[in-house]
Amino acid sequence: MQLKIQYVSVIVCIFLATGAAWAASDTDKDYREELKNLKIFVPEDAQDRAYLGIKEKSGQIPLENIKADILIIEIFSMYCPHCQKHAPVANELYQAIEGNKGLKDRIRMIGIGVGNSPYEVAIFKEKYSPPFPLFDDRNSAVVNAFGGILTPYYFALKMNKGSAFEVFYSKAGGYTDAGEFLNMIVKSSGIK
Amino acid sequence: MKRMIQVATLCFVCILLMGQNASAVSQSMSSAVYDVGTLKPIDSILNVKVGEKAPDFTLNAVSGGVVSLSDYRGKQNVVISFVPAAWTPVCSDQWPGYNIAQELFKKNNAVLLGISVDNIPTLYAWTQQMGTLWFPVLSDFWPHGSVAKKFGVLRSNGTSERAIFIIDKKGIIRYIDVHNINKRPPLEEIIKELEKIR
Numbered sequence: 001m002q003l004k005i006q007y008v009s010v011i012v013c014i015f016l017a018t019g020a021a022w023a024a025s026d027t028d029k030d031y032r033e034e035l036k037n038l039k040i041f042v043p044e045d046a047q048d049r050a051y052l053g054i055k056e057k058s059g060q061i062p063l064e065n066i067k068a069d070i071l072i073i074e075i076f077s078m079y080c081p082h083c084q085k086h087a088p089v090a091n092e093l094y095q096a097i098e099g100n101k102g103l104k105d106r107i108r109m110i111g112i113g114v115g116n117s118p119y120e121v122a123i124f125k126e127k128y129s130p131p132f133p134l135f136d137d138r139n140s141a142v143v144n145a146f147g148g149i150l151t152p153y154y155f156a157l158k159m160n161k162g163s164a165f166e167v168f169y170s171k172a173g174g175y176t177d178a179g180e181f182l183n184m185i186v187k188s189s190g191i192k
Numbered sequence: 193m194k195r196m197i198q199v200a201t202l203c204f205v206c207i208l209l210m211g212q213n214a215s216a217v218s219q220s221m222s223s224a225v226y227d228v229g230t231l232k233p234i235d236s237i238l239n240v241k242v243g244e245k246a247p248d249f250t251l252n253a254v255s256g257g258v259v260s261l262s263d264y265r266g267k268q269n270v271v272i273s274f275v276p277a278a279w280t281p282v283c284s285d286q287w288p289g290y291n292i293a294q295e296l297f298k299k300n301n302a303v304l305l306g307i308s309v310d311n312i313p314t315l316y317a318w319t320q321q322m323g324t325l326w327f328p329v330l331s332d333f334w335p336h337g338s339v340a341k342k343f344g345v346l347r348s349n350g351t352s353e354r355a356i357f358i359i360d361k362k363g364i365i366r367y368i369d370v371h372n373i374n375k376r377p378p379l380e381e382i383i384k385e386l387e388k389i390r
Contacts, residue, residue, distance in 0.1 A: 077285065077289075078289050080285060080288065081323050083324065084292060085323065120289065121379040123293055124292070
């Protein structure tokens, strides 16, 4: 009897672990804690640092060091065919932001290559020429924290009282109309 | 008490293994991909060595016709990418990455041959999800896994290893990576090895 209970415990543990993995694959999970703890490598490119308002020149920094009212993050992978197909539309989103005088200094956009080395991110960059900064996952911190995340996955974060970002949009998948997506993000954020 | 420790250890190992299997999943394939869980990293014994002549083979291509390894003799270096099975997590996010790196293969005068033990219709449906692939995808379905067996990368369950072989223009094997089946071989390693034989 005692043995049966122990094996039931094993099954429950496996079930719980499976549940955790399944939850990690949700299509609209906000990954609030993961984003809060996320650190990105300071870009080597001075233009990227200037775009993001990053003062540091090396090392790792939290997302809060990025100067923006709204931060749009695309989690992608160089190996993901859907991310590859979506790349031109992501570029259009950047252009739509930069083409809007009221938004261009308030919204920033980045891409993070989950599980991708600097080499792999460079291949993606060479192929699709994204005009916004891309970050790699050289220490596997992103893939370990966001394991099972569907790509592409979009987050929009709003800066709260100048100190911390708050997630207000999170969803798996891209979009087909960059303008419509931007309008939705601005409306959802409540910024004026 | 001893048994409780054994049970707790088992729980811990199960959870650890699931964590190790964590990877990003392409959204376009997520609903169709079958999660195989964490597998024994390597389950075969190589039949070939670096420096030996690669065994020739002829296989049916998904795009039609047949492809032989000897077709490239004296012309191009060949990178063979064996993947275990269609519609599984790591495999579905491997060839699409190679697909956008065509220039790197071209620069090193190399062709890529993707091989799986799946049949042609399955491979056709699967690779359609990846966009237009620039390299031939070959079916090692019948006699089942015969090419994988020649190279010594056929696993005991009939799938192949996740393995990379680089064969130079003379037909000599220059690099072998029978990779942990649960992980993707880094593209930079393949390109680095190709650059050595350029």
